[in-house]
Amino acid sequence: MDSHTPLYKQVANKIKNQILSDHLDKGDAIPSEQKLADFYGVSRVTIRQAVQTLVNEEILYKVRGSGTYVKQSKIEHDIYRLQSFTEEMESLGQNPSNQVLDFHMQTPVETIKDTLQLKDGEKVFFIRRLRSGDGEPMILEETYMPVSLFPDLSVEVMTHSKYEYVEKKGYTIKERQGEILPFTPKNELKKTLQMKDNSCILSMNLWALLEDDTIFEYTRLYFRSEKYTFKFTSKRF
Numbered sequence: 001m002d003s004h005t006p007l008y009k010q011v012a013n014k015i016k017n018q019i020l021s022d023h024l025d026k027g028d029a030i031p032s033e034q035k036l037a038d039f040y041g042v043s044r045v046t047i048r049q050a051v052q053t054l055v056n057e058e059i060l061y062k063v064r065g066s067g068t069y070v071k072q073s074k075i076e077h078d079i080y081r082l083q084s085f086t087e088e089m090e091s092l093g094q095n096p097s098n099q100v101l102d103f104h105m106q107t108p109v110e111t112i113k114d115t116l117q118l119k120d121g122e123k124v125f126f127i128r129r130l131r132s133g134d135g136e137p138m139i140l141e142e143t144y145m146p147v148s149l150f151p152d153l154s155v156e157v158m159t160h161s162k163y164e165y166v167e168k169k170g171y172t173i174k175e176r177q178g179e180i181l182p183f184t185p186k187n188e189l190k191k192t193l194q195m196k197d198n199s200c201i202l203s204m205n206l207w208a209l210l211e212d213d214t215i216f217e218y219t220r221l222y223f224r225s226e227k228y229t230f231k232f233t234s235k236r237f
Contacts, residue, residue: 008049011040015050016059019070028070030060085131085139086161094133101192102128103155105147112144115207115218123147127158130192137193140222149216162217171210178206183222193224 015036031039036047051068054060061071089096108116108124116124124144131139143162145153150169157165163173183203185195195201202223207215 007042008046009053011036011042011046011050012053014040015054019059029067030070032067085141086164089133095135097132097135098159099130099132100127100155100158101130102126103158108144112218116144116146116215118146125150125153129158138224140189140193141219142221143217143219145217149214166216171216173216174209174211174213176206176208178204180204185222189222193222195224 015030019030030036030051033044033047033051036051037044040047051060051062055062055068058071060068062068086096104126105123106126108118108122112118112124113122118124124146127141127143127145129141129143130137131141147153149171150166153165166173181203183201185193185201189195189201193201204221204223205219206221207218210216
């Protein structure tokens with residue numbers, strides 16, 4: 001346990017991750033306070049505080065005389081933390097996987113060329129990947145990467161962690177910038193992500209920089225909104 005974080009908050013995070021790893025859906029019941037206390041090795045008072053925290057976050061809800069149930073089971077994606085999808089899934093105890101739906105070299109359109117700050121005639125790799133956690137589709141990713149930086153990029157490479165590949169080539173990733181945009185998904189995208197008809201998409205455009213400020217990727221991400229929520233912390237100066 002982390003001594004700098006209140007125990008009930010640590011337990012709340014563990015319960016939240018367990019909800020995700022067990023694939024509990026809306027309306028599913030969680031174990032009783034006593035079972036949770038035994039499982040995590042803490043008091044029922046601590047469990048009660050942890051559960052109330054998740055109720056306040058609208059992840060759980062209570063039914064008097066019945067029990068506590070899942071209200072939503074979403075991954076909290078911290079937009080200020082630079083981590084790969086693989087790292088995010090592994091931190092939640094889920095097995096990440098990538099299905100490469102498209103991989104080819106192309107001449108970029110002007111917007112992609114300008115974003116990646118490419119010279120005339122430079123080519124890019126275009127990669128479309130379906131990213132899943134424990135076999136369940138989470139994100140559709142469309143990425144453009146300069147061929148000049150990654151001439152050995154391949155389908156095999158992209159079935160694993162993209163950022164791990166970049167770092168193994170000796171590059172240092174400095175930061176990632178992005179923007180969240182409204183997006184109405186078409187039927188093909190809904191089918192690919194195995195979404196329900198009334199589900200929405202969270203869309204993000206991002207570009208990542210190396211230590212020398214070289215932009216090495218431009219990516220569009222389409223998140224299943226019933227699986228993801230974005231979190232951030234704002235401070236008043």
